[in-house]
Structures are given as C-alpha cells and as structure tokens.
Amino acid sequence: MNALNSLMDGFGTALSPLNLLWAAIGVLLGTAIGVLPGIGPAMAVALLLPVTYGLDPTAAFIMFAGIYYGAMFGGSTTSILLNTPGESAAVVAAMEGNPMAKAGRGAQALAAAAIGHFAGGMVGTILLVALAPKIAELAVDIGAPDYFAIMVLAFIAVTSVLGSSRIRGLASLLIGLTIGLIGLDQMTGQQRLTFGSLQLADGVDVVIVAVGLFAIGEALWVAAHLRRTSGEAIPVGRPWLGRGDVKRSWKSWARGPFIGFPFGAIPAGGAEIPTFLSYVTEKRLSKHKDEFGKGAIEGVAGPESAASASAAGTLVSMLTLGLPTTAVAAVMLAAFQQYGIQPGPLLFEREPELVWGLIASLFVGMVLLIALNLPLAPLWAKLLRIPRPYLYAGILFFAAVGAYAVGGEAIDLVILLVIGLIGFGMRRYGLPVLPAVIGVILGPAAEQQLRRALQISDGSVTGLVNTPFSVTVYVVVVLLLAWPLLKKLIKRGSSDRTVDA
Amino acid sequence: MTTTTEPVSDETEPRRSWLKEHSELGVSVLLLVLGVLVLTDALTMDVDIAQRGPVGPRTVPIVVGAGLLVIAALLAVDVLRGGRGEAESGEDVDLSEPADWRTVLLLAGVFLATAVLIDPLGFPLAGALLFWGAAFALGSRRYDRDPLIAAALSLLTYVVFNNLLGVPLPGGPLMGVL
Numbered sequence: 001m002n003a004l005n006s007l008m009d010g011f012g013t014a015l016s017p018l019n020l021l022w023a024a025i026g027v028l029l030g031t032a033i034g035v036l037p038g039i040g041p042a043m044a045v046a047l048l049l050p051v052t053y054g055l056d057p058t059a060a061f062i063m064f065a066g067i068y069y070g071a072m073f074g075g076s077t078t079s080i081l082l083n084t085p086g087e088s089a090a091v092v093a094a095m096e097g098n099p100m101a102k103a104g105r106g107a108q109a110l111a112a113a114a115i116g117h118f119a120g121g122m123v124g125t126i127l128l129v130a131l132a133p134k135i136a137e138l139a140v141d142i143g144a145p146d147y148f149a150i151m152v153l154a155f156i157a158v159t160s161v162l163g164s165s166r167i168r169g170l171a172s173l174l175i176g177l178t179i180g181l182i183g184l185d186q187m188t189g190q191q192r193l194t195f196g197s198l199q200l201a202d203g204v205d206v207v208i209v210a211v212g213l214f215a216i217g218e219a220l221w222v223a224a225h226l227r228r229t230s231g232e233a234i235p236v237g238r239p240w241l242g243r244g245d246v247k248r249s250w251k252s253w254a255r256g257p258f259i260g261f262p263f264g265a266i267p268a269g270g271a272e273i274p275t276f277l278s279y280v281t282e283k284r285l286s287k288h289k290d291e292f293g294k295g296a297i298e299g300v301a302g303p304e305s306a307a308s309a310s311a312a313g314t315l316v317s318m319l320t321l322g323l324p325t326t327a328v329a330a331v332m333l334a335a336f337q338q339y340g341i342q343p344g345p346l347l348f349e350r351e352p353e354l355v356w357g358l359i360a361s362l363f364v365g366m367v368l369l370i371a372l373n374l375p376l377a378p379l380w381a382k383l384l385r386i387p388r389p390y391l392y393a394g395i396l397f398f399a400a401v402g403a404y405a406v407g408g409e410a411i412d413l414v415i416l417l418v419i420g421l422i423g424f425g426m427r428r429y430g431l432p433v434l435p436a437v438i439g440v441i442l443g444p445a446a447e448q449q450l451r452r453a454l455q456i457s458d459g460s461v462t463g464l465v466n467t468p469f470s471v472t473v474y475v476v477v478v479l480l481l482a483w484p485l486l487k488k489l490i491k492r493g494s495s496d497r498t499v500d501a
Numbered sequence: 502m503t504t505t506t507e508p509v510s511d512e513t514e515p516r517r518s519w520l521k522e523h524s525e526l527g528v529s530v531l532l533l534v535l536g537v538l539v540l541t542d543a544l545t546m547d548v549d550i551a552q553r554g555p556v557g558p559r560t561v562p563i564v565v566g567a568g569l570l571v572i573a574a575l576l577a578v579d580v581l582r583g584g585r586g587e588a589e590s591g592e593d594v595d596l597s598e599p600a601d602w603r604t605v606l607l608l609a610g611v612f613l614a615t616a617v618l619i620d621p622l623g624f625p626l627a628g629a630l631l632f633w634g635a636a637f638a639l640g641s642r643r644y645d646r647d648p649l650i651a652a653a654l655s656l657l658t659y660v661v662f663n664n665l666l667g668v669p670l671p672g673g674p675l676m677g678v679l
Contacts, residue, residue: 430586
C-alpha cells in the first residue's frame, strides 16, 4: 500500500515536536476563535491566516488543519450553549443541543458533539487517505479543457446550489470575477482595470479579499444591527456521557460520516445539506422520536459527525483538483497560493511531504482536539460572555493585522475597508459572499486554462469539449442549471396527477 | 421580505417609501456601472503587443462586463416584480431595528485613520487606537479599562507577530524608544 507508506512518512513529519506544537496551537486558537459568537469557521481561518505567514509551508498547513477542525468544533459549542448558530451548518446542532443544555444536559450535548466530531473526522480522513491519491492519479492526465470545465462547475454550483436567489448568486460571482481581473494579465502582461495605478497592477491579494468580505463585512454588518441584549450563555461543566447516552449515540456517530463525506467532496454547500440529512435520518431511525425538538442526543451526535466528515470530504476535492467547495476551503486555497503552491493532481507528486504531513496532522489534530477540548469546555463556555464591543473591535483589529502583514503596505488597509464595505452591502441585499470569494480565487486560473485550451485547439471552441471528462462535467453543469425547470415540471406533473385523481 | 405599507400623509411620502422599498435597485445600478467600467477598460485596451493564442486579454473582461450588464437588468426586473434579497441574520444581529449608520461610519473612519497612522505611529500605537476607537464606536464607555486592554492587546500582538512568528510589523517611534 503506497498510500499507507506515504501516510507513515506523513506521521513522521507531523509528529516532530515542533510540528506537534504548531498543531496544538492551531487547535487551541481555532477552537477559541470558533467559539466566539459571530465568528464562523471561514472567518476564523481568514483571521488566523497571518499567524502562519512566518512559517514554512508544511508547518503552516499543519497549524491550519488544527485551526480548521478547532473552529468547526468551537462553532458547535456556541450553538449548543447560546442557541444562536452563526452559520447554517451549525443550525442543526442548536436544534437539539440547546434544548439539552437548557434541560441541564449541556455537558452531554457537548460530549456527544465532541465525540461526533472525532468519529466523523476520523472516518472522513481515513476515506480521504484511501481516495485522494486515487483521484489525484486519475486526474493527473487531465488537461486545460478539463480544468476549465471543473472551474465552470464550481462557479455554477456555488451560485445555484447555495442561497435562495440565483440572480444574486451570479451577481456576487461576477463581482468576484471583476476583482480577480484587476492587475496584469498573466499571459501578456497587459494592464487590466488598474487605471494606471502601480498598487493595482499587482492585483488585489486574495487574502485581503477573503478577510475583507468575511471579517470586515461581517463586523460592519453586525455593528449596524447590534443586538443590544445578547442571549445568555448556559454555563456548563466538564462534558461526559452516561452509558445510556453512548448506547443511543454510537450508531449516529457511525452513520454521520457516510452522509457527510460525499457531500463535502462535491460543490454542494459543504456541511449544510448533510447535517440536515443526517438529522432527518436520525429522527427517522430513532426509538425516541418524541424527544426530537426537545433535546434528543442522536440529533446532536449524527449531524456533528456528518459535519466533521464533510470537512474531510472538502479536502479531497481541494487537494486533488484544486476545487474549493466551501468558504473555508476557499480561504485555504488562498493560503496555498500565498506559498506559491497550486493544489491539484500534481500536488501529491510535487509536495508529498506537505500533503501527507497535512493529512497526518489531521489525525493528530483530532486527537488533540478531543484531549484538550473535553477538559477545557467550561473555559470555552466563558468566552461566550465576551462583551460585544470588544469582540467586534477585536475582529477589526486582527483583520487589519492580517491585511497589513500580506505586504506591509498601509494602502492595503484602505483596499480592505473598501472590500469590507462591499461585503456589508452584499449582506444587506442578500448577495451570498462565497461566490465572490470563489470568483476571485478561481477566476484568474479559469481564464488561464480557457486560453490554454483554446491555444491548443487553435481557437476552435471544440477544444473545450474534446475530452470525455470535460463533457461529463458539462453535463453535470447543464443538469444543475436545468434543475429548477425540471423541478417545476416534476411538480406540475405530480399536481396534474392529483387533480386527475 | 416585509412589505409594510405605512400610512402616507403628504405627496412626497409615497415616492420616498417606494424608493426605500426598492432600494435594492441601487445594487442594480452599481452592477451596471461596474459592467460599463469593465467593458470600457476592455475595449480601450491596447492589445497590439504580443497576443499569444486566439484568446487575448480582452475576451474574458468583455464576457464578465457583459455578464454584469445582463445581471444588473435581471436583478432590476426581479426587484420590480417584488423579489427581495434577504438581509443576512446572525448571532448578534437584530434585524428588527433600523440600521445604525452612525456606528458603521464611525468604524469606517477609525479604520481609515489606522491606515493613515500605521506608518508614522507604528503598529503598537495605531493598533491600540484602532481597538479602542472601534470599541468606543460600538458603545463601550469604560475609560479605565478600554485603553488598557487596547494597549495590552496591541503590544502583545506586535511582539508575538514581529518577534515570535516572524511577521514584520512596523514598530514606529514607540518601539524605537523602548
């Protein structure tokens, strides 16, 4: 088993004392930031990006893996104890977890969530180890037209699967693509949208875009509508589970990953859909259906496990195809680009130490997560009481640090603010933020692949669809685009039938 | 998504409330302006220099610009037909109150001031002012505690990033003295 050997080497990298330290710091920081109300995993990862700037890529990504899992775990703590999920994937955790906490079973809810995360992450990462090298191997021969097709799929999926309005999703994507155009054209050096400014000729750094849209935009948006009375966090002791709870939860923990992992790997909105699917499944299979809505432990265990596994699934498409399927993956891709590393099929060949070190540190991170977070839970719960002015002032502060650290230029702070104001406007008018970020990150790459493909085919458009892979991807794109129409037809068909009957 | 029709007294009121109701048309206008901007930039581009391959540096901007115009039109139609973008909710967001523009402007001002001050004053001072200013704008009025927290946070961040993590930040005159 080649993958196993590589993984062992990866553990060699991840378990060196210094890397172990980075992983531990990552897990702690990620959890602390993720627990803070109002900060979802994407913002946590974006805000913590500058922490890794001074490190070498391997150490940076090992720390990143810890931040990612830590932030996800922290988010569920917030939903359970505060009942105000910051992001859609945590909604389900609040549905059963908060009633449990209110009934004095917060410790059990947190334990079910933590072990769910552990189980889901473990199974998900094992699937990642098994599948990712195979996919990378298959994808290693794919060429420019295939890459372009994948990116078109990412654009279409992110605008039509997420959010309620396709028009608004597309508007957001186009805003992102426009920002991505700023700077010198990669193939000819032609200035585009720079208006003669030397600052803009370098383009707008994706990290600044991500921090601006996720952190500044969010902080300004919350500032405009700050709830004057914050919800009371429920105090909690050290998480533990009784034998009855374990008996009820273990099947849910085991089922979650198989719902979460596939959804994470495809561009379908990350953990949102699988957590709901897992919830519905658990409700249907549970012997305690009457408890659902009032604090059923299966409703915490299953969805949290699914969410964690979907994070691993996300990494499969991110590492093997360079395709970010969630906001966090988008920020991670931006981080890879910071180091001049392009994730994709060749990553496993070119940077084996980094990739396998990263994957091994996912396992290490999960063990650290459960070892540190169970005893520290009461401390994390205290973070929920942070005064809101400090919280949002802190977000602005660290966003400024991150943007300044990118290039040491004060003008970047102004660009950050402008992008933050765009993010504010987008939140006000219901434009989803993710398509814009994906547009900025993938736009320039997609353009390059498009031009390369057409160069090979000498300008003939058939050059874009001359491989079975690209044709398959375009079929999926067409299906996604036609889905609302199909749904309407199906609905009309079924309603006709009911009228006939 | 609420369609509140408030009682109107004089004649300017209906128009104003119509505009308020349809303020999303502003997004449409912005997209239109952006589209025109991208298209003009692309069309006025001087592409005689070394164009490699059949697709030059203008093609994608033209597609994006045209897309922006189309989406601007579609969004306008959607808004006029009664479609509304849903304002984002969140843990600390209370959408039942009208937007507090004063806070947003204050925060933006504090942030701009930081951008101006960071090079002359250095990070520790400018960062502390940013945190205190932002906390003040957000309603914190603990004059004994806020500046202390701001100074400690800023100094600690500077030391951790600059000295431990190897991410250079400007020390400014303060660090020169210390």
